[in-house]
Amino acid sequence: MTKVPSGEVSARFQGEVVQKFPNVSVIDLDLVLKLLDELLSKIGFVIQFMAGFSMVTGWIVLISSVLTSKNQRIKESILLRTMGASRKQILAINAIEYFFLGAFAAGAGLILAISGSWALAKFTFDAAFMPPLVPTLLLFGSIVLLVVITGVLSTRSILNQPPLKILRTEG
Numbered sequence: 001m002t003k004v005p006s007g008e009v010s011a012r013f014q015g016e017v018v019q020k021f022p023n024v025s026v027i028d029l030d031l032v033l034k035l036l037d038e039l040l041s042k043i044g045f046v047i048q049f050m051a052g053f054s055m056v057t058g059w060i061v062l063i064s065s066v067l068t069s070k071n072q073r074i075k076e077s078i079l080l081r082t083m084g085a086s087r088k089q090i091l092a093i094n095a096i097e098y099f100f101l102g103a104f105a106a107g108a109g110l111i112l113a114i115s116g117s118w119a120l121a122k123f124t125f126d127a128a129f130m131p132p133l134v135p136t137l138l139l140f141g142s143i144v145l146l147v148v149i150t151g152v153l154s155t156r157s158i159l160n161q162p163p164l165k166i167l168r169t170e171g
Helices: 007-020 029-068 070-082 087-124 133-159 163-170
Strands: none
Touching: 029 070, 029 133, 070 087, 070 133, 070 163, 087 133
């Protein structure tokens, strides 16, 4: 094994070795490493694409879940407004509910992802696993924020109308 400064020098060296020792096989590890790096880059891209696709799918499921439960939110809001709750109070109640929904969903997802990554690192690659703390916390916070924003935006239209008008259209 040897290391040469350039591909040109490597080609000359390989030619000389093959001429002097015809029964010796010369393998250019630089070429093998480049091929392996290219292959791993493609695999990494596929994994990142699937992760992004999963996140978009999860967001679509979240939106459909929020829209499905909108009827229940309407009834709750009417009841709370009839009992004297202000717009701010109802908005705060919904925001807190969506905060906990997002926190539980993000927590469950991150626990599963980190557990799977740990198992893969330990049992497949025999490597130590140390999850990156800052990106994990940023991901947790952004998921919670996305859920709260989606939920609050879906309930805003309910709060802008008087309860009697909503009861007439729903009833």
